[in-house]
Each structure stands twice: as C-alpha cells, then as structure tokens.
Amino acid sequence: MSAKLIDGKQIAAEVEAEVRRECEALASKGVIPGLVAIRVGDDAASEVYVRNKAKKATELGLNGTQKHLSATTSQREIEAEIDRLNADDAVDGILLQLPLPSHLDSKALLDRIDPRKDVDGFHPVNVGRLQQGRPCLVPCTPMGVIRLLESSGIAIGGCRAIVVGRSDIVGKPVAALLLHRHATVTIAHSRTPDLAGAVREADIVVAAVGKAMMITGEMIKPGAAVIDVGINRIEYGFDKLDRLGEAKRNAVLTKGSALVGDVDFESARSVAGWITPVPGGVGPMTIAYLLKNTLQAAKDRRA
Ligand code: NDP
Numbered sequence: 001m002s003a004k005l006i007d008g009k010q011i012a013a014e015v016e017a018e019v020r021r022e023c024e025a026l027a028s029k030g031v032i033p034g035l036v037a038i039r040v041g042d043d044a045a046s047e048v049y050v051r052n053k054a055k056k057a058t059e060l061g062l063n064g065t066q067k068h069l070s071a072t073t074s075q076r077e078i079e080a081e082i083d084r085l086n087a088d089d090a091v092d093g094i095l096l097q098l099p100l101p102s103h104l105d106s107k108a109l110l111d112r113i114d115p116r117k118d119v120d121g122f123h124p125v126n127v128g129r130l131q132q133g134r135p136c137l138v139p140c141t142p143m144g145v146i147r148l149l150e151s152s153g154i155a156i157g158g159c160r161a162i163v164v165g166r167s168d169i170v171g172k173p174v175a176a177l178l179l180h181r182h183a184t185v186t187i188a189h190s191r192t193p194d195l196a197g198a199v200r201e202a203d204i205v206v207a208a209v210g211k212a213m214m215i216t217g218e219m220i221k222p223g224a225a226v227i228d229v230g231i232n233r234i235e236y237g238f239d240k241l242d243r244l245g246e247a248k249r250n251a252v253l254t255k256g257s258a259l260v261g262d263v264d265f266e267s268a269r270s271v272a273g274w275i276t277p278v279p280g281g282v283g284p285m286t287i288a289y290l291l292k293n294t295l296q297a298a299k300d301r302r303a
Contacts (some may be wrong), residue, residue: 003226003269003276005051005274005275006227006276006281008285011147011151011284014059015147016291032063033294033295034065035054035062035065035290035291036067036093036095037050037054037064037095038067038078038082038094039066039068040097040104046097049097052287056123056287063090071101075109082113086113091117092117092119092294092301093119093294094114094119095120111123111124116297118138118139121140121293122169126138127168127208130173130176130177139170140261140285140287141282141285142176143177143289145174146177148227148281152225157181158182158183159183159185159201160201160204161202161204162186162187163178163187163208164188164195164209165208165209166189170229171189171208174206183204184202195292199221201221205225205263207218210231212234212260213243213262213263213264217264217267220272222271224272225273226268227273228275229282231261231278231283232260232262233258234252234257240264244260248260259278261277261281263278265278
C-alpha cells in the first residue's frame with residue numbers, strides 16, 4: 001500500500017484564490033486589507049519569511065508592508081510602534097516576526113497587539129476564544145492542518161487523533177481545532193510514555209515536534225492520515241540518511257543538506273492512507289491562512 005499524497009501547494013493555491021476573490025469584492029467597496037509585518041534585527045530566515053509574506057499579500061490584493069527595526073530597538077520603542085499600528089485604521093493585521101532579539105519580552109509585545117488585528121492568533125483573547133469554540137483569529141499553521149484534512153475528504157468527527165507536540169503555536173491549537181470537530185484527541189509531548197503505542201492508535205497523526213524523522217512507519221496505524229508540520233534541515237552525517245528517498249539522499253550528497261519533516265516519510269507512506277510531504281505540505285498553508293486571517297480581520301472590523 002502507498003499513501004495518497006496531500007498536495008499542500010495545490011490546496012494553499014485554492015485558499016489563496018478564495019482570498020483573492022474576496023479582496024476584489026472588498027476593493028470594489030474601497031477597502032484594501034492592510035498587513036504590517038514587524039521585523040526586529042537581522043535574522044536571515046526572518047527576512048525571507050517576512051519578504052515572502054508581504055509579497056504574497058500584495059499578489060492577492062492586500063496591502064502588505066514590512067516595518068524593519070534595528071536589533072537594538074528597545075521594548076518601549078516597539079510597544080510605541082505597536083500602539084501606532086493598533087490605532088491606524090488602514091492596518092487590519094499586525095504580525096510580529098519571531099524570534100526577537102533576546103533583550104525583548106516577546107510575550108509582552110504579542111499581548112500588546114490589538115486582538116482584532118492579531119492575525120497570528122497568538123493573543124490570549126484569541127487563544128481563550130479558540131478554546132471555547134467562539135469566533136476568533138485562529139493560528140495559521142493549525143488552521144492549515146485542518147484544511148489539508150478537510151480538503152482531502154478525511155473524516156475528523158468520531159476518529160482518534162494524536163498531536164505530537166504541545167506548543168502554543170502549533171500543538172495546542174491543532175488539538176483544540178480537532179476537538180471542536182469531534183475527534184478524540186491525545187496530545188503527546190516529551191514526557192509521554194510509550195509514544196509509539198499512542199501514535200499507533202490514531203486515525204489522524206499530526207507531528208509538530210521539530211525532530212527529524214522521529215515518527216516512523218512502524219508507529220503508524222495502517223490507513224491513518226499523517227500530517228507532518230515539522231521542518232528540519234539535515235546535513236551530511238545525519239544518522240538516518242539510509243532511510244531517505246533517492247531524491248533527498250542525492251540532495252544531501254550533492255548539495256550538503258535537505259529539508260525533512262518529523263515523519264520518516266518513506267517508511268510512513270507504505271503504511272499510511274494519506275501523508276503530507278515536506279516541503280510542500282503544511283508549509284504553504286501557513287502563509288495562505290495568514291492572508292485569509294488578515295482579510296477576516298478587515299471584514300470583522302467593518303462589520
Ligand atoms: P516547539 O519546540 O515549540 O515544540 C515542540 C514540541 O515537541 C514540545 O511540546 C515538545 O515537548 C515536543 N517534543 C520534543 N521532543 C519530543 C519527543 N521526543 N517526543 C514527543 N514530543 C516531543 O516547536 P513548534 O511547535 O514551534 O514547531 C514544531 C515543528 O513544526 C518545528 O519543526 C517547526 O519548525 C515546525 N513548524 C512548521 C511550520 C510550518 O509552517 N510548516 C510553522 C510552525 C512550526 P515538551 O513540551 O514536553 O518539551
């Protein structure tokens with residue numbers, strides 16, 4: 001048996017087409033949703049992420065801009081910037097790109113963003129509303145996970161699901177979203193006894209750990225849907241190189257590195273019913289839902 005591949009690029013393109021259509025409708029009423037991404041310091045990965053988010057926003061008919069602040073900017077100065085954006089009527093979404101330089105208190109800064117403009121869904125008001133199943137801005141990657149399952153016709157209600165990882169950004173919100181859709185949800189973490197046994201009971205496995213290829217085919221229930229959130233760069237010398245497919249192994253051997261998920265894709269795909277690749281699975285969904293959230297925020301503030 002070989003699992004069906006869930007194509008995150010294609011499903012993200014569907015979400016983006018929905019956003020583009022709705023932006024066109026809003027534009028005819030004179031509204032262009034505005035997204036501002038704040039980046040502090042010179043983290044190279046953050047620069048690429050923020051640039052891509054702003055570019056995609058503009059492509060879909062939103063107004064995507066970035067505010068770049070130097071690595072020495074103080075907590076007070078960033079608070080003042082957030083206050084200014086909170087008060088700016090042209091701004092519907094504010095995103096604070098993490099990680100921040102270590103002298104800054106990122107939790108306090110995230111808490112300062114107006115919950116109505118919190119398009120990452122990290123503010124305690126949105127977190128609480130999500131737990132209660134009330135309308136809110138939902139974190140983007142978790143929403144992307146749900147959309148991948150739903151677009152693939154995978155029934156969530158009544159199934160057993162396991163989320164491996166309990167971060168505020170991915171694990172906990174994914175678990176809440178699955179629970180609201182009537183799955184019986186286990187949340188596993190670094191102190192879960194018999195992880196393999198727990199994973200083997202699940203019809204849906206969401207891996208959000210950050211440990212390359214730790215969920216193997218032997219742990220997966222035949223026919224299960226496997227959603228791999230993890231993004232790990234592996235290099236020559238990685239101890240599971242022999243478990244990689246040919247293309248990835250060649251990439252490591254010729255280019256020195258490759259991206260893999262938290263799932264051992266080759267062994268899992270021979271057992272699972274559905275599986276997401278890395279890259280090209282969950283990754284593209286995150287940006288698509290950031291822009292969908294910005295559109296949602298723009299509509300909600302004008303409702
Ligand atoms: P965190 O590091 O915040 O959380 C990792 C979680 O995994 C923790 O809850 C930790 O448990 C758990 N964990 C660690 N080791 C084990 C283990 N051996 N067995 C079981 N659980 C374990 O990571 P994030 O949630 O932020 O991200 C997870 C992965 O998803 C990363 O690879 C990240 O790069 C990727 N990611 C991808 C995104 C995308 O767009 N595709 C977006 C966001 C993240 P404990 O709490 O006990 O420490």
